[in-house]
Amino acid sequence: GLNGDDFLELGLRNGRVVYSYNLGSGTATIISKPLDLTLHIHVIHLGRNLQKGWLKVDDQKNKTVTSPGRLVGLNVFSQFYLGGYREYTPELLPKGPRFKNGFQGCIFDVQVRTSINQGFKSPGSPEGHPNSGRSVGQCKDSPCSLIKCRNGGKCIESGSTVYCDCPSGWKGAFCTETVSVCDPEHDPPHLCRQGGTCVPLPNGYTCHCPLGTTGTYCEQG
Numbered sequence: 001g002l003n004g005d006d007f008l009e010l011g012l013r014n015g016r017v018v019y020s021y022n023l024g025s026g027t028a029t030i031i032s033k034p035l036d037l038t039l040h041i042h043v044i045h046l047g048r049n050l051q052k053g054w055l056k057v058d059d060q061k062n063k064t065v066t067s068p069g070r071l072v073g074l075n076v077f078s079q080f081y082l083g084g085y086r087e088y089t090p091e092l093l094p095k096g097p098r099f100k101n102g103f104q105g106c107i108f109d110v111q112v113r114t115s116i117n118q119g120f121k122s123p124g125s126p127e128g129h130p131n132s133g134r135s136v137g138q139c140k141d142s143p144c145s146l147i148k149c150r151n152g153g154k155c156i157e158s159g160s161t162v163y164c165d166c167p168s169g170w171k172g173a174f175c176t177e178t179v180s181v182c183d184p185e186h187d188p189p190h191l192c193r194q195g196g197t198c199v200p201l202p203n204g205y206t207c208h209c210p211l212g213t214t215g216t217y218c219e220q221g
Helices: none
Strands: 007-013 016-022 027-031 044-049 052-057 063-066 154-158 161-165 197-201 204-208
Touching: 007 044, 016 044, 016 052, 027 052, 027 063
Parallel strands: none
Antiparallel strands: 007 016, 016 027, 044 052, 052 063, 154 161, 197 204
16 A cells, blocks of 8 residues: 555455465465355465465365565554455555455454464454444344335345435435435436536526526526
8 A cells, every 4th residue: 555565465356265465575375276155154264474374265275375575574453454345445455466346245253363372352342343344244134124214215235235225306325315406316407508506496496607608507608
């Protein structure tokens, strides 16, 4: 990202688990064998100690790699993102394997440790209760069971993303905002032309025309 080359990332590419990290002197990458799609749950163990990294997926053999260069530290824990790839600022994310999509699916257990001498712990405070997150589905429960769309809106699940599909005349995260005649969502759209500004009125709208234009819809020069 903008603050240097250091990163650690995990994702899926072409049905394989891809694990990459860069300590600042070159990227190390481990790619698993194709996932067994008959399994409904996949268990992944990954880690890094100094330059050595390892990855074990389900019952596949453990794979190891050593990062190039002389650097041995990884300073990224202040920005530890799980799930919402596209939701955050993509320009700050490492280029690495260039994953094309954000996280889709659900995670029900994550444990980390920051030292080889420590025990594994669930992130968050209190443990197991993270204070924020984005686009990580909760296994077994449909996210739509937690979302109440208003005014006839319908909850739509797309991977781990949830949104309300609003009927005509309504907008907003939960379909609680009315669509103004001047809003781009309004059907039909307003007719102001040549940079004219649409201004709602109690009955309809008017167009405020920029200098050099005139007419009901600023259509005349």
